[in-house]
Amino acid sequence: MGYRYALVGNPNCGKTTLFNAVTGSNQYVGNWPGVTVEKKEGKITHDNMDASIVDLPGIYSLSPYSMEEIVTRNYILDEHPDLIVNIVDATNLERNLYLSMQLAELGIPMVIALNMIDVVEKNGDNIDIQMLSAMLGIRVVPISAAKGTGIHKLLHAANHEAEHGNDSAGRHMDKHCNMCAPPDIYTGPVRSAILKIERLISDDCNERGLPLRWSAVKLIEGDAPTLETLALRDAALSRIESIVSELETKNIDREMVIADQKYQYICSVTAKCVTRAHEAGHMTLSDKIDRVVTNKYLAIPLFFGLMLLIFYITFGALGANLTNLVDGLINDTFASFVREGLVRVGASDWAVGLVCDGVIGGLGAVLSFLPQILLLFFFLSILEDSGYMARAAFIMDRALHSIGLSGKSFVPMLMGFGCSVPAVMATRTLENEKDRRITMMLIPFMSCSAKMPVYSMFILAFFPARRGLVVGSLYLLGFLVAIAAALVLQKTVLKGGHAPFVMELPPYRMPTLKTLGLHLYDKIKDFMTKAGTVLLGASVVIWFCQYFNFSLHHVENSAESILGTVGSFLAPIFAPLGFGDWKSSVSMISGLIARESIVSTMGILQGAGDTGMLSELIAKAYTPASAYAFMVFNLLFIPCMAAVATLRREMNSRKWTALALGFQAVTAWVITFIVYQVCKVIF
Numbered sequence: 286m287g288y289r290y291a292l293v294g295n296p297n298c299g300k301t302t303l304f305n306a307v308t309g310s311n312q313y314v315g316n317w318p319g320v321t322v323e324k325k326e327g328k329i330t331h332d333n334m335d336a337s338i339v340d341l342p343g344i345y346s347l348s349p350y351s352m353e354e355i356v357t358r359n360y361i362l363d364e365h366p367d368l369i370v371n372i373v374d375a376t377n378l379e380r381n382l383y384l385s386m387q388l389a390e391l392g393i394p395m396v397i398a399l400n401m402i403d404v405v406e407k408n409g410d411n412i413d414i415q416m417l418s419a420m421l422g423i424r425v426v427p428i429s430a431a432k433g434t435g436i437h438k439l440l441h442a443a444n445h446e447a448e449h450g451n452d453s454a455g456r457h458m459d460k461h462c463n464m465c466a467p468p469d470i471y472t473g474p475v476r477s478a479i480l481k482i483e484r485l486i487s488d489d490c491n492e493r494g495l496p497l498r499w500s501a502v503k504l505i506e507g508d509a510p511t512l513e514t515l516a517l518r519d520a521a522l523s524r525i526e527s528i529v530s531e532l533e534t535k536n537i538d539r540e541m542v543i544a545d546q547k548y549q550y551i552c553s554v555t556a557k558c559v560t561r562a563h564e565a566g567h568m569t570l571s572d573k574i575d576r577v578v579t580n581k582y583l584a585i586p587l588f589f590g591l592m593l594l595i596f597y598i599t600f601g602a603l604g605a606n607l608t609n610l611v612d613g614l615i616n617d618t619f620a621s622f623v624r625e626g627l628v629r630v631g632a633s634d635w636a637v638g639l640v641c642d643g644v645i646g647g648l649g650a651v652l653s654f655l656p657q658i659l660l661l662f663f664f665l666s667i668l669e670d671s672g673y674m675a676r677a678a679f680i681m682d683r684a685l686h687s688i689g690l691s692g693k694s695f696v697p698m699l700m701g702f703g704c705s706v707p708a709v710m711a712t713r714t715l716e717n718e719k720d721r722r723i724t725m726m727l728i729p730f731m732s733c734s735a736k737m738p739v740y741s742m743f744i745l746a747f748f749p750a751r752r753g754l755v756v757g758s759l760y761l762l763g764f765l766v767a768i769a770a771a772l773v774l775q776k777t778v779l780k781g782g783h784a785p786f787v788m789e790l791p792p793y794r795m796p797t798l799k800t801l802g803l804h805l806y807d808k809i810k811d812f813m814t815k816a817g818t819v820l821l822g823a824s825v826v827i828w829f830c831q832y833f834n835f836s837l838h839h840v841e842n843s844a845e846s847i848l849g850t851v852g853s854f855l856a857p858i859f860a861p862l863g864f865g866d867w868k869s870s871v872s873m874i875s876g877l878i879a880r881e882s883i884v885s886t887m888g889i890l891q892g893a894g895d896t897g898m899l900s901e902l903i904a905k906a907y908t909p910a911s912a913y914a915f916m917v918f919n920l921l922f923i924p925c926m927a928a929v930a931t932l933r934r935e936m937n938s939r940k941w942t943a944l945a946l947g948f949q950a951v952t953a954w955v956i957t958f959i960v961y962q963v964c965k966v967i968f
């Protein structure tokens with residue numbers, strides 16, 4: 286069996302980029318902390334090496350406080366990987382090495398991948414790799430995960446270390462337990478305290494398979510899981526406590542004693558190994574951009590201006606032309622080709638109807654809007670990769686901190702612009718359970734990409750001149766409703782504190798074509814899979830149910846069909862919102878399967894041959910006010926079943942899931958009702 290490597294590093298230092306580079310897979314890369322919350326395993330495909338690698342969540346230290354720390358720590362301690370690939374952001378060496386020093390204490394063979402070396406070189410800084418390697422006692426390989434340089438060397442070093450341990454760096458290695466001695470970084474009283482504790486616990490550590498140095502240090506820090514695993518006798522415990530209490534002073538607690546020593550050591554190392562081209566305090570380009578972008582007065586107008594611009598372009602001439610092109614291909618060329626073919630082979634009327642009006646008509650209506658989704662994603666990807674989205678979260682945090690909201694929730698909420706499923710999973714970065722529940726309940730209010738085709742459809746029919754404004758207002762409304770809901774929830778069912786915002790701003794980076802391409806490719810793949818499965822299935826069922834009645838007889842007037850009957854039964858619920866006809870209710874309910882299904886259902890029920898015709902029919906069936914109300918309800922109503930399933934899994938409680946869905950349904954109804962009344966006056 287091949288070696289197993291664990292990929293460990295700070296958030297946002299390039300772990301997933303490296304993981305993708307060595308495994309040839311396509312995991313999500315994002316320029317903000319907290320993107321990878323689950324571990325992912327892959328096979329190393331380089332050079333026919335027989336090894337696998339696990340991408341672990343980013344962490345700053347091995348303490349047991351946050352979800353990411355626990356996942357990563359438990360993996361290393363329980364699964365015993367053969368080697369740790371510690372990826373270090375070379376542009377932020379001091380902070381990253383803090384984690385490296387802790388990892389080194391685990392006594393597991395390790396290599397350091399010194400990433401972002403391209404940025405270091407561009408800044409004109411210099412890092413003496415050999416000296417760094419020698420001082421740390423760990424092999425250091427400079428790489429650029431994004432550019433793919435140094436990867437080959439890194440993998441060879443990893444293979445070599447996994448085979449021989451760290452003895453190549455000249456350190457002692459105990460062949461029996463396959464553990465390497467950590468670098469000696471402690472001095473003075475701390476060092477003697479560690480040695481004393483090591484003598485006390487060495488048998489227990491052996492017995493329970495815990496690394497000695499790591500355990501001694503963790504005991505000084507008062508680490509609860511280590512205490513529990515070691516289950517020391519009372520005599521030993523009180524001895525340790527007295528050793529520790531000698532180290533503590535009024536201002537320095539037991540955890541700081543250790544942290545202090547690590548930082549001192551790191552500073553002595555970087556002082557020797559790093560030469561910077563600029564003095565500390567020098568304004569980098571990132572700093573300069575931030576001066577404008579996060580400016581107290583400019584920040585929020587700039588953010589909204591940018592989003593508005595993106596909506597104008599997406600729904601503007603470019604988006605519309607692309608939509609027309611796809612529409613023409615599917616609904617004219619392809620559909621008539623199929624129809625003629627079917628008629629020629631003598632297919633029955635209902636079979637032709639099923640294939641042409643049901644499948645092609647339904648899916649075609651949605652597929653036509655794919656170019657616009659992709660365009661929007663292209664722009665959002667650029668914002669995300671460049672690091673701007675992290676600023677947006679930061680700006681929003683500052684604005685909302687005053688009303689008592691936790692800012693860490695904004696990253697998952699902004700991710701909700703893409704899709705609720707990963708966004709709900711990203712809430713795992715929140716430490717506080719209540720905050721996490723609140724955030725999960727809010728994410729479905731965000732305008733995810735699947736809600737877009739519905740906007741496109743109505744905008745085409747009613748608001749071609751004010752498209753940017755209309756879509757912008759919907760995104761904003763979702764966001765505002767989420768904030769209001771957060772306030773309500775925080776005051777009622779989920780009373781309690783919230784974690785402070787600890788997100789740090791990543792530097793601005795030029796988005797790479799590869800990452801952009803990856804994001805778009807992901808989106809197309811998701812969309813196509815959905816179209817081929819859920820949407821296809823829904824279209825067939827919908828077509829069937831509007832063609833037949835309950836006794837399976839074909840009906841001429843679809844109002845008498847199965848769907849017509851069910852829809853008329855539900856319609857009164859929606860009547861006060863402006864769209865009380867059975868076709869609207871059925872379409873809206875089909876949105877629970879997948880939001881795009883609203884458009885395909887609408888296409889089938891209205892009997893539209895193409896997007897142009899659909900928009901004419903819709904213009905007849907709705908008023909501007911009821912059209913806007915429909916979009917608002919589509920925005921706020923219970924999310925699609927994939928999102929509901931994720932909510933259920935992450936909430937881990939039926940009661941809370943039911944509460945969340947009920948809350949969303951009621952909120953959607955009330956807000957839409959108000960919006961409709963207002964719109965009737967305005968439009």
Ligand code: GDP
Nearest residue numbers: 297298299300301302314315316401429430431
């Ligand atoms: P993770 O959070 O550690 O998994 O980090 P990611 O792999 O998601 O990368 C974070 C950001 O750093 C992304 O914007 C990457 O494109 C960027 N990045 C990763 N490696 C490099 C590199 O070697 N050079 C540069 N310039 N950027 C990189």
Ligand code: MG
Nearest residue numbers: 300301320321
């Ligand atoms: Mg990652």
